[in-house]
């Protein structure tokens with residue numbers, strides 16, 4: 001691979017914004033990709049993937065390069081040189097790469113690879129937490145899987161088309177996909193591509209959604225005609241799946257504390273041709289109380305640490321803080337207590353997270369079931385999805401039923 005100067009400059013600028021200015025990697029990459037209209041898909045791929053890779057391996061590379069935060073531009077170039085050297089890319093004779101100690105880099109890599117927190121590039125506290133919650137063997141495997149680049153997975157929108165027609169349509173736009181066993185609505189891209197530019201996307205034939213995330217709406221066992229409340233709907237990844245499973249019949253109430261997210265859902269719902277979704281902002285306890293005992297199904301896709309989706313958000317390794325996880329656990333129990341009241345007697349509820357930590361998952365469900373209100377509920381089943389076993393995101397979902 002030959003390195004192109006302007007693409008490498010873009011990566012360095014991106015790294016400085018992400019590491020030093022606290023910006024989110026996905027936002028920064030989005031901006032970088034708009035920088036030069038002449039860039040082709042390979043150039044864009046290089047900028048996006050290299051930036052994400054260096055973010056993912058920040059601790060390991062910084063240790064090898066012997067640089068500390070806040071990084072200067074020279075430090076960022078050193079991180080880049082480590083990345084390129086370990087990838088076996090020949091460094092051009094630019095001033096930034098003068099005196100790069102190629103052999104030393106490889107030697108340090110071999111040494112540090114013996115220690116998990118360096119090899120897998122995570123902060124000490126995160127390594128300790130994972131170890132404490134999952135044990136040595138599971139945590140080691142899961143962390144390694146969470147450092148792999150995630151595949152692009154689509155969910156067919158059955159309100160508009162079917163899997164086979166979607167596959168053919170994408171093929172006509174030069175995008176090859178395959179079906180996934182055990183995931184009835186999913187297609188995996190054989191090669192990465194910008195699917196958002198396709199006609200199929202603009203027509204609302206699919207959404208990008210990981211295979212594990214697609215299990216959640218299926219778990220809720222919805223039927224056309226039901227009244228379903230999606231309590232933490234965000235921009236509606238799962239809401240849209242529910243609408244599809246319900247064939248646009250019945251009612252979905254999508255709620256969130258952020259109106260801005262629900263506005264995004266509105267745009268997506270229009271594109272998807274989903275007509276049975278009402279949106280409600282949770283700005284007080286009122287909208288919740290009005291719905292007590294009303295829903296056939298309740299989904300609580302709770303805010304969480306995101307420790308199951310590090311493959312997609314590698315900068316979460318550096319932005320997350322232990323205090324945030326402690327606080328979010330309190331919120332998880334609160335939303336379970338509050339939002340479960342919207343379920344009818346005899347109704348079903350799913351509690352889900354994109355975390356692999358038992359303290360955010362089964363433990364929250366057990367605490368809920370042991371509480372006064374929880375006594376009205378029975379545990380039906382749960383599913384702990386690990387990236388190292390499934391090859392997809394880490395997720396948790398539990399199905400509970402309210403007694404009649």
Ligand SMILES: C[S@@+](CC[C@H](N)C(=O)[O-])C[C@H]1O[C@@H](n2cnc3c(N)ncnc32)[C@H](O)[C@@H]1O
Pocket residue numbers: 231232233234235236237238239255256257258261282301302303304331335354
């Ligand atoms: C895991 S995300 C939801 C993702 C979304 N369901 C999807 O499939 O695309 C959790 C959501 O919970 C929202 N949230 C956080 N605290 C909340 C609360 N107390 N009540 C309701 N929603 C909350 C966040 O704004 C966020 O959109």
